[in-house]
Amino acid sequence: MERNGQSEAISHSLADEQGHQNLEAMKAGMFLRKVRSRSWKRQRHYKLQEDCKTIAYKSNGIKMTDLFKKIFSISDVEVVREGHQSEALLSVADEFPAVRCFTLVFRGRRGNLDLVADSAKEAQAWIQGIRALMENMENMDESTKLDQWISDWFLKADLNKDGRINFKEAKKLLKIMNVDMNEEHMADKSESGTLEDQEFVEFYKMLTERTEVLDLFQDYSSDGKSLSQCDLEEFLREEQLEGEGSYEHALQLIDRYEPSDTARMNHMMSVDGLLMYLTSPEGSIFNPERQDLFQDMSQPLAHYYISSSHNTYLMEDQLKGPSSVEAYIQALKRGCRCVEVDCWNGSNGEPVVYHGHTLTSKILLKDVITTIANYAFKASEYPLIVSIENHCSIEQQEVMALYFRDILGDMLLTNTVDGVSSELPSPEALKRKILLKGKKIENESENPTGEVSDEDEAAEINKDSPPTNGKKSKQNLCKELSDLMFCKSVHFHSFEHSRTSAKSNEMSSFSESKAHKYSKEADFVLHNTRQLTRVYPSGMRTDSSNYSPVDMWNMGCQIVALNFQSAGMEMDLNDGLFTQNGCSGYILKPEILCKRERLFDPENPEERDDYHPLLFYVKVISGQQLPKVKQKEWSIVDPLVRVEIYGVPLDQAKQETKYIDNNGFNPHWNETLQFTIHTPELALVHFVVEDYDKASRNDFIGQYTIPFTNIQPGYRHVHLLSKDGTSIHPSSIYVHIKITEL
Template identity: 30%
Template structure:
């Protein structure tokens, strides 16, 4: 049986813990030995150092000039450059009081040289109506796993809020004794959790990651008596943080005006009876057959007098939800006297977009559109969020408890704007005079050049036989764009055999027609002769906030958790 590899360590001046050899025992009498190479500065790094140094050393002033001219950090100050110097002192790789090439290289690979600026914070205009933003949105936020049999819990709600998610969905059902309210996925084997626990979890964690408003969407399957119970619990839990406008909104307020506010959105009770009757009179079309009911519909066949008996529940609802009566041609009607939230499944949106793309974009300039996964995604998988975003949909609702490329894209989008959970939509989606048509082919506006130099950190963060029992890993990198269809593509480097510190020096070019909606996808895989490559890390970055120059790009695991040491050295340039 193969054994855990042995390492032979030879102390060096720059890293006293860096091993120089690795042995793999393949049988009782044979061992394979591989030399472990340390990361070395690529030629581009050497040339940059030569251009911004004198006599082999770089002063604070030299580094400041490098930051401004080469890295494009026009606002960099001498204090910023001195801070970088100070961050490297513990490495003991200074020459006198200045940086030599090795120290400069270690800075480029450090957390101080991230691809997104750590100083930007919330920098979008936050005083526009809510409809002008993409919102970090969860779907069935209480589920811990699949849609059919997993537990319901407050834990995924708390985790989502701490990540910055701003829209939480709760499905409300009578409990077993019909005297209180549970949250669960109705008609399945999911175990319920009490509504009061969910609301308390939201109240305690809503504004840890962001001070901008949290919207709770209810899928309501309650009697009027239990709706009154919900109203009482919600008011008692949130108190003054609950946003309760006196009249139905004619225009959505801004995130800035709603800081640290909780907003309830669902279908008003009076409309449940009409909704129930309509659904029993009309045949469902093919798109709706595989989906659960629209998430802001539901409810029972209440009598009108019962509905009118719960005004306190109606008063909870700040953002009214529901469809205009009639077919698909009426869904996107914009009433100048009020605003509303419309919910569609991913299939319904795709079908509607074939004919009504510009109507959808115009609708989302004043109203909210929520898009949720189709009902047959029992494994809690997700769909391409760009389909919603390019049509202006603010709430692309995702199952946050899973993982996969679409969830990574979602995480990437909301790294923008300081991670506050609100990203301002690009101007072309908000222009009422010239409505954007997602189906129109557009010219290339810019080209993003991406160069992948090298990677490091797997030797520290993984078991040394994690990727291959008999040799070091064979890593390759996949780089691409997630965006509108014309911009979307993925490319890859070649695999570098038997190296913990692979060097690729591979450059890619990505022409972009809609850079405002583009995200840079990066994945590292380990080649396997079986055809099933091993996962070595991923990240997704909003192109709109990508910093030019040579950058250290930290990678994340499948769940979106950052590795301690794994990172790539890359260069970004717009031409």
């Protein structure tokens, strides 16, 4: 795997002459301005490395002969935006034209990189070049991706860039990669005392030989050398429970994953082919049939869980953190279908968005609405609900109404007659529509001033604090804004009042504490079969932490709003639930939470008519290439795996394996964990890998969350994610799943 050859291959894959020129320009290096704000602009020298996978950069003042110290990978870039598509670049729009500006958006919570080139031509070289390289990396098969990953590590160790590393460097590198090794392991075929890059790849593959997969292969191979089509069919039927049509399925898998042309022609699969299948999306624990849109989207909105964000404008905490349109972009790109906009009077008659009465920064409402218009339907075509907290004067409310109408245009749902019908429309009927949710004037003939009670919203504004002197505040509402509200915010009186008087488009909001209080009442589940309910975090969570959404989902609450900017178990669960069904942001609630004639009680799931508990066995077999969590050279992780079940109270459970001492590279546990699942359709399974520490809290390594109903049985890989929910390829754990009736 020569680096120059690899570069030429990538150049060739970029096809046209322009693509080749872009690549050469990037490899030659270029000065670009890095912009953080109107007052912070610095020149940096950026250069594509010979591997065509990483970009190095250094400050203007450093000598050109010095090594580039700072590097980021093309695989870390999620998207390249052209023009003034960030607050930093908008702030310098009068100084630098859009054709010279672009933004690199990184995966996870890493900040964006805003850059300005000296010319439009240079900007396009980087924009088109990075996009082409990203596409090239996306199209690699798993085997090539692994080779790339190994090569990346080799390049880090090859400090003098001569294409070889000595034993000491190799040992140091492998410790960083969580491997311990002895000199006799070194595969120095050239007997030069060093490893060249291809030797290092072979050496690495020797160390990573999957004996547990080889044993499985031998169990099903008729001749001990390969899996015939019949052998593979038997494996798929007996272990993977892919019984129907598995003969044809076996042939498809051989064609798709077998690297040997000879074996493929003879309808055989080698151990390498089996490993490629097991590590592919088809061999994943997540049933691929449920990753695309598979649910009925024609039921009323109240029958769906809706991915929902709280204080969407915030990047950090809700006391002094920055507000940014980038927070809306990130939430919408993650499939969020309900965003929050807190509107306050701004200077020069321009409404602003921020967390009122705090030190959080302010952004213009018109910029927020423009961002929503641009990104509303990039991740999902299903309706977007915009929840509005309105604290503006009549004059600025008129400006709000004007912006919503003019900027959103045809996307804005305007047929907002009270009541709509006995039920809300379906996600399918509302495709590519934006629904505003907020206060509405009750009845214009009876209330000509447009005065509305602010009691429910006041509770939301003050985040659980009671109104001053116990008095209910009032607010005058602009008719033009009121008329745009599709979902009407109403004060919650009682479940009985809701049952007899509520219109289908009326929605109440509950703080997490109030929602927990009402969850003790059986009517809450029934209420949520008819009405949309929004739940939001307590105002005491000044650090923008989150509550567990599971208890609210168990009650059928649709809009369980979380602080998307705060990583942690709660967002893991949210991501896990909404990863299915095409990442559409809408998940059809289980039938037990939609039927009005049969009331489901999460506290007593065994009382349901169709109660069928399941036994869930997870054999945690091994781990692969777990990331290092402590950067000290001598430190290697001591990993353990914990499996946590979230769902109805009877299902809440967690078990963990023992820890493996000093091996994050290829640890073997071979431990079986067992759970009883009483309500499978509400259960989520959370895999957590940690570095054991007897003296302090364990360090997080990786996680993965999956709805129980989406789990594939058999031998599967769990591909681990970071705290931010982004892939940490090739890290995984290898498990065997068995599900039986109790």
